[in-house]
Amino acid sequence: MALYPISTKSPCLAYHRWDGVLRPYNQWLVKPPRIYDESLSSLNHFFYDPGADKLVGYAVFSTNAWPGWAVWRYEWEAVSGAFLNRGQANIFAIAWANHAGTGSYGAIYTTWKSGYVISQVKSSNLSHAAGMWEIDPWSWNPQRIFNFAVVNRENKIIAGVGSWFLETWDISGTPFLKGQLRLPQPLGYLAYEDRKHCWVITQKGLIAKANYQIPRWEMLSSVQNPSSDAVNYLCAFDTKRKCLAVFRQRPDGPDGACQCQLEFYYPLYRVAGLTTPVPVSRMRAGDRVRFVSHLYGDTGEGVASYLMYGEILEPASGKLLTPISGAELNGGATFRYRAIAAGMDTLKVSATITDGEGA
Amino acid sequence: MFEQIYTSTKAVRFESGIQPGGLCYLASWDAFFLLNFNKVDKVFRDGTQISMGNPISGWAMGNRQGGRHCWFPYSISPIDCYGADEITGQYNPLGILNPNWKIPAWRAGDYVDDVAGVFLHSVSAGLIKIFRLADGYEVGQVLIPSGPLYDSIAYVSPGQAFAFDKESGKVALIDYLTPTLLWQSKVAPFAAAAFDCRHHLVVTLGTDGKIRIYLCTPVPASLSAPAFSPVGNPYRLAGKKVITTLTGDMGEPCQDYWIHWELLGTPPRGSLLKDKSKTDAQGQAENFYFGPVDTGGEETIKVRVIV
Structure with missing residues (x-):
């Protein structure tokens, strides 16, 4: 909350x-x-x-x-x-x-x-x-x-x-x-x-x-x-x-x-920010790589119940396996990505916040 | 050396320029609790830092089983050790974790496992002593060869903990129930470190304020020559297990790496069961070699790792 x-x-x-x-x-x-x-x-x-x-x-x-x-x-x-x-x-x-x-x-x-x-x-x-x-x-x-x-x-x-x-x-x-x-x-x-x-x-x-x-x-x-x-x-x-x-x-x-x-x-959910997606597993071509991002409130409290959207920006070489992920109670959401070959991709994460929406 | 996978672009600000008093991963937050001089902060992996109050003056932070932290008053001795509230991170005044034995000697960053009922105290260079919370009896100790005086001990999994030294960046994985040193490795020197027990990552806060994330798998440095297990020559077509071990620069095992196997003879004498296999928790990858029909001659097995 x-x-x-x-x-x-x-x-x-x-x-x-x-x-x-x-x-x-x-x-x-x-x-x-x-x-x-x-x-x-x-x-x-x-x-x-x-x-x-x-x-x-x-x-x-x-x-x-x-x-x-x-x-x-x-x-x-x-x-x-x-x-x-x-x-x-x-x-x-x-x-x-x-x-x-x-x-x-x-x-x-x-x-x-x-x-x-x-x-x-x-x-x-x-x-x-x-x-x-x-x-x-x-x-x-x-x-x-x-x-x-x-x-x-x-x-x-x-x-x-x-x-x-x-x-x-x-x-x-x-x-x-x-x-x-x-x-x-x-x-x-x-x-x-x-x-x-x-x-x-x-x-x-x-x-x-x-x-x-x-x-x-x-x-x-x-x-x-x-x-x-x-x-x-x-x-x-x-x-x-x-x-x-x-x-x-x-x-x-x-x-x-x-x-x-x-x-x-x-006392309703209110989002103050979204953290940059950070890898939490090994990054190898062919592996499923997990990225975690958090929605948080004014004092860092997790904001749950929102959907978060991931997107690999063009030019994309790898594939985002979970383009939509729900925020957990601590505000964290996990995205899975797989690279075909060694290279560089940009993962963009966003959430649509409905102003005034409650829990 | 652990494999680094991330460095934050944002830098955590140290209050009054003083290095932090401790960093702990809180599993319920999936983020980090930072004792930042006269403030306490929540820190996310990307370096986002949010102040959430002030600590009690004259208290230090320790680590607790399960991805939690605890608090000690450091101005008195022997001490009570208090659990922490998961919303505010502040100490719980009625949550004494050692009601039966007051701890006579301790350091900031020491570790309490109130489930197993033990207290781990970094005593001196390379020495961690383990005491029973019920009565203070020393149940064992872990001696880490050429180990430093560790700055913090953090929960990894039931019975296992990492010891961190900020000056050298040395990291030691210990099993405190056995008690034994499992292996050692290294990260870049840091100001504070924590173990993300949810994703199994070592997370450090550098003196430059940047968050660095390391996999617990060390960077491979050495792949041993393949050897039969048990030792001996294979007999004709009977298969014999052959093993190779992948280790880091401090001899620590490298898990989850693909090893490629190849027979170099032209034509090959005998055969291998698999042409690739993965290293296990001990850094070992195994295969089976089947000899030729005639037992004479020699063959060479080549192993390679793709990093």
Whole structure:
């Protein structure tokens, strides 16, 4: 499996234009050629709110106005990533809540900077109210502190990330560690898909899908065109449309304009390249010579289910015995060729990729 | 010397200019896992290289039975050896391959066969020791005459592994269950090497970043004079087996080569069963010679190989 990009909304945030009045805070913001009086510092929470059918983010801004910072709650349209609304949010949504995300029963859960528990919170302000679900990994053996967590209350499973490992804990009785997966890079964000699967995006744009119940990795891919200037990546899984939304944080443009973008991906086959056919057996006149070529995705993952076509370019002296070959699960396809006599031939391999075609 | 069949036009880029920490063929990928300093890459045979994350700092890579790899933390001793995840190539924190015996001495590129329950450690020049994973007991060793300190040991087939030395390009095929050295050969010096156990190929990554692919059949260097087996003269019309052996420059057998047989007498005295036969895994091709009705006289058998 790979990831098929559906659409991109860029920029997905619009900054407030400077009114020309110089205030004492963060004066770099309004230094020409910059023309906006605010700038995104970080997006701390990013999730799909199934109740509202919206993407939600909580962001910290640097501002020119007092007190030099602001916390905003953003809402984006889940299909297109169009900006819907932003409203002032409580500082505690940033200072206390760590990383919020969707979990089972369509609820929102977060880890905390101010404590070690994982709590169900309100989507509107990330506050925990009495009677809401909560669990304390610090009371487990061994004790745990998670920065990110996926909560599956139905199957009584917690998948959490403290640093380099995605850990699965069974909380049906006395909590115990079921398994660990090492992350390929430092984590950008963790998103719940369903009772079995979650998505991981790293700070450099690798995207992995895990079956956290076993646990095991099921796919490794990446964002399309990972940019070297990206500051961070966050992801949220739209459980209604079964697609992955990625927030790519990029530095402001020369005039201070926001360059952050929302990208949407379907977990479908997508081809990034085709390797040159390489001989894997002895090349002798009269022998059947095997050549192997691979169809691969953004992170080298094999792309299966496509037919690959081979062709000996003119002037041809040998014969291609298998002009059509199917890509295996690892994306590899084998072509057999026989030369009549010693000489040189050129093997061309191609695949017809139907744009947007799924598995 | 192994026969080279391919050199990539693309060059693999070494991170920070530092030579890679290891290359392993992953059978499930049909491609190679490269420990590239502070990155891990997937590398295809044509040199296409895709970064897929970062390794854990301070860990080294080893080879594992079945076309897989494993990880060792090299800052501590004795060590646990961990299996690797097949999607990301990262180590599996709960997948310890040696739960009963912590390995006291090891090198990057050493080999674990957790099916047969052994660990192969390249100890010193030409010496590979074999330890039982269950309790660390040394079950045997393979001594390779004039062999170097091998940089990596890679899976070939159940019970067999190749030892690679990057500086000299020397390659030794060992049977670690017997344990014996089967034969030695050579490739061009390289930065890292792996064995493609699916297609039975030696694949090296040169210091120039290029992928080179070698058949496991050495380039023929010597064809022995045909000899009767068992030794002795043929008796009249009774057939007698005659054998010739095709070997490379290090005495390694050359398999799957056609040998052409010919009697040089005018007219020929006696006859040959076949005028061509193929060399087997020992590099031997055989034929039958049937003598003339009268037993006197001499005949010469000429053998040739078409390379």
